[in-house]
Amino acid sequence: MSTQDIAREQRAQVPVDGAASVVGTPDGARHGWSVGIDIGGTKVLGVILDPGGLVRHEVRAPTVRGVEGVVSGVVDVVTQLTAQAGVALEDLAGIGLGVPGVVAPGDGTVEHAVNLGISQRVSLGVLVAQRLGGVPLVAVENDLNMAALGAAHLSDVPVVDLAFLALGTGVAAGLLLDGRLRRGAGGAAGEIGHLTLLVDGLPCKCGQTGCLEQYASGTAIDAAWPGPHERPAPAELFDAAAAGDAAAIAVRDRFAWAVASAVRILVLTCDVRRVVIGGGVSQVGEPLLAAVQGVLAAEAQASPFLASMALAERVVLAPAGVPVGAVGAALAGRLAREGAL
């Protein structure tokens, strides 16, 4: 096993709630550590990375909506993580926050984040820095951009062109191109969920019809495979399909086709080497990957052009159980301090 393999294995080992198996002792310089926080609609998930990029501690807390609730929640998580690692706040190489919403590309101002109860423009990074006693800079990015950074860091091969495709309530992607985040002029790069997939298709809340998101999201599965469910709808759907249920097979195959279309859009637009499938639906795991790759392989059979793009080989699942977005946020915090984000 090479040094790189060992580092990769260690990166994949994420201790939960401070029950860390590898904790350094504060025996001198503690520089180079960074904290990343993924602020979701239901939970705030934070990690602290050591200077080598390994996750050393993880903390999660319920999300409290509204600016004050979010700022306090972030400050609590940062404080817990630095205490667990024995790293002074002023020694951190950076702090990053991933936010589910529109973040201004220039200064990290959150324009709005509906799921967090934030509807006004707010400089979240400045507020958190002030509350923490004036730490220099807190980087704020859209959560999928953070996930793209994290996925590249955790990749099995070095990769500088990557899309993180999130299949959750909606569908959108974070883009890392030539090693830099692609935010776009207005921070909306990667909003592929509202590309038209089917003419005259299902109505979408965005006002269009037939949007990709109506076919490739967790919400789409909920609608096409209604409950009651004991487990998440995607898991039950894929199990039923695997057991031979004809209706489930039809729903699964249509879903896989839509996700494969998202992959095709991302690769043909940006020629990313990796499309990393994440978001809640990715918890289905290998059966999801197999279904999507199956569609891509069939499309390649029919099209020498698509075959030449080797789409199926570019798709992977986000590593299970690893807080990819929080890891990316910690990296973003460090890169921002270096002026390299």
Ligand SMILES: [Zn+2]
């Ligand atoms: Zn739409």
